[in-house]
Amino acid sequence: KNQVEQSPQSLIILEGKNCTLQCNYTVSPFSNLRWYKQDTGRGPVSLTIMTFSENTKSNGRYTATLDADTKQSSLHITASQLSDSASYICVVTSPGEYSSASKIIFGSGTRLSIRP
Amino acid sequence: DSGVTQTPKHLITATGQRVTLRCSPRSGDLSVYWYQQSLDQGLQFLIQYYNGEERAKGNILERFSAQQFPDLHSELNLSSLELGDSALYFCASSSGGFTSTDTQYFGPGTRLTVL
Numbered sequence: 001k002n003q004v005e006q007s008p009q010s011l012i013i014l015e016g017k018n019c020t021l022q023c024n025y026t027v028s029p030f031s032n033l034r035w036y037k038q039d040t041g042r043g044p045v046s047l048t049i050m051t052f053s054e055n056t057k058s059n060g061r062y063t064a065t066l067d068a069d070t071k072q073s074s075l076h077i078t079a080s081q082l083s084d085s086a087s088y089i090c091v092v093t094s095p096g097e098y099s100s101a102s103k104i105i106f107g108s109g110t111r112l113s114i115r116p
Numbered sequence: 117d118s119g120v121t122q123t124p125k126h127l128i129t130a131t132g133q134r135v136t137l138r139c140s141p142r143s144g145d146l147s148v149y150w151y152q153q154s155l156d157q158g159l160q161f162l163i164q165y166y167n168g169e170e171r172a173k174g175n176i177l178e179r180f181s182a183q184q185f186p187d188l189h190s191e192l193n194l195s196s197l198e199l200g201d202s203a204l205y206f207c208a209s210s211s212g213g214f215t216s217t218d219t220q221y222f223g224p225g226t227r228l229t230v231l
Contacts (some may be wrong), residue, residue, distance in 0.1 A: 031215045043118065043206050043222030044159070051217060089159065092180035095215045102172035103213055104149075 002027040004092050006107035014115050017080055021110045023073040023090030027103070031093040035064050035075045038087045039108070047075070052090075077112075085114045118222035119143065120209050128229045130216060134195040137226045141188055141209030147171075148190040149210075154203035165190060172214045174230055190196055197230045204228075 004025045013019050027032070031049050036044035048057040048064040050073070057064050061078045077084055087109040096102040119142035129135055141148050150162040152175075161174035165184035176182070179197075184190040194201060204225045212218040 020207045032217055034220075041204070041225075043208070043225055045118075045222070046219045047215045082220065091159075093215065096172075098128075099170055102164075102174075104164075104172070104174060106159040106161070110157050 001096060002092075002103060002105050004090055004105050004107040006088075006090050006110050008110060009108070010111040010113070012113045012115060013080055015080060015082055018076065018078050019080060021075045021077075021088050021090075021112070023075070023107055025071050025073070025090075025105070025107075027071075027092040027094045027105055029094055030068065030071075031095045033064075033073050034056045034091045034093070035062070035073075037084075038089055040087075044089060045098045052083055063100060069106070080114050081113050082116060083114060087111050118221040118223060120123070120207060120221050122207050122223040122226050123207075124226060126229075127225065128231065129197060130231055131197055131199060133197050134193065135197065135228065135231075137192040137205050137207075138226075139190045139192070139207030139209075139223060141207075142168075142221055145209035145211050146188065146222050147210045147213060147216075147218075147220075148184055148188070149152065150176075150190070150192050151206040151222075152203050153206065153225075157203075162192070166213050166231070167221070177221075195230070201229050202228055202230045205222040 090107040094103040164172040208220040
């Protein structure tokens with residue numbers, strides 16, 4: 001079954017600290033993996049997009065890694081800020097030969113809270 | 117502001133009714149995606165159109181339908197509404213197709229409440 005699992009479900013860290021969020025997937029075939037940041041009640045905002053051949057992608061203080069062999073990805077946040085408090089969602093795109101075989105599968109997200 | 121607009125922002129209706137949600141993509145974007153976010157199911161992909169054609173179909177119920185018009189705006193039609201259809205509905209747009217690595221820009225969403 002195509003799945004995307006994220007851990008931890010929630011995380012609380014102090015402002016200025018680093019953290020790493022995990023994403024494991026069993027989706028096949030694989031096209032790309034995206035990380036999004038979502039504030040409550042608002043649309044997700046794209047952080048990184050990686051294809052099969054990319055191991056690392058950075059966007060400011062956000063660095064995503066991808067191991068396509070083990071089907072694992074991580075999102076590392078450096079020097080956290082209060083504005084980083086949000087849900088972080090891992091998404092895998094799976095192409096298909098026809099419309100209904102194409103999938104975009106979301107993880108359930110990690111709820112990150114930054115404390116001053 | 118992502119450049120993607122969605123109307124209405126809020127919609128309250130009764131079970132059994134039909135509603136239409138509208139999305140205008142960013143200028144120049146050819147792809148439109150529809151997503152549903154409910155408390156118990158999280159974010160789910162519903163359907164994607166590219167330049168007027170359906171290209172990918174996810175967990176979209178038969179009671180739901182969508183289309184993309186020649187001016188590239190899109191509408192999501194929800195009929196025979198049930199309590200469980202209450203959710204945030206997001207539209208996103210991108211310049212490329214389904215497997216492209218172009219950024220998807222999400223709209224602010226339409227919050228649907230079915231009473």
